[in-house]
Amino acid sequence: MEIAFGVALLVLAGAVVLLFAMFGELASRVGEPEENGRWTGTRPLEEARLGAQPSRWPPELSAVGNAPQGLLLVLSPSCGSCQEVARQLVLEGGPSPARPFALAVSCSAGEVGRNFIEEQSLERYPHFIDEAGEWVRTELDVHSSPVGLFFADGRLVAAHVFGDVNALNALAESIFAQPEPKRQEVKA
């Protein structure tokens, strides 16, 4: 009886530790909202496979993969922030022309992705419809959106969740200005 009580107490204490761990993780992921309620910050995407070089590049994204510096934005039709980002891309233009840029639309089905591109008027940007997010998931371990992926010679050097294209631009300048080993340390 004494042991059963102790084990039950230990399980409860373990659950509290897990709860604190998950709460801490959640708290670190929530950015401070701006006055208009839209998050305009960036934060590193922890699960991304930094240093990875995709084994295959879809033709639509090859310009990003082949360039010394390239930026890939992962958007999804089902995420509200992605629609804000899409509107910003249309109204304010894409990221800096200093480096190739493309979109990867992670979606449940090809048609959903194509509709998203059409509805948001993103046709003018190079884009790849990534069904079920298979390419970004298997090649780079990216499961979130909107995410900016920074490539140097086809290798993923940084990955950040973002809520504002201008913030991402500033981050890109900062990341690509760093020497190779320091790129992953650039904080949002």
Place this chain on the structure above:
Amino acid sequence: MELAGSVLIVLNSVAAAVLLQAGLYKMAVPAPLRRALAELAPRYFGALRDRHVRVVAAVEISVGLALLALAVRVPGAIAAAVLGVAFAVLGVAGMLRRSEAPCGCLGAGAPRSLGLLNVVVGLVLAAFGVFSATATVVGGSFRLGPVLTALFLLLLCVWMNRGVALQLLRRKAALVRMGDS
């Protein structure tokens, strides 16, 4: 060396709490350690995945639990000593390489990187493991082990996550103030 069973139970419970706290945190949030190791030695640890970190977490949890069972306490103590040495080595490596990435070590919610704390905790754990494995226990009962461990685990968890707890309290206080105004 002869040691009173009650003293050993308290020591084992503290060590078990440290290992359980570290293992459970890594199990839930493996990314910080993966990033810290990748920063430390990209060539060797760059390809580490979350599942590898979770294997380490499972080992820590298993060793922590083994310390509470009389039948396997000696192998548990030896394994704890080995883990302690590994913690200390990583801490020294972190200090030498000036590691900056938060490692989430010991379930720390604060952004603490591999360094002195790992060295100290690792050496203490290693010393405890050697002492516990070689000591002859006189009397005492291991029945209180889980209760004591739960108590130490809760205290350690609150201390290591005090920043998160304070953040939560401050937000709540701010919300109350907003509600008043």
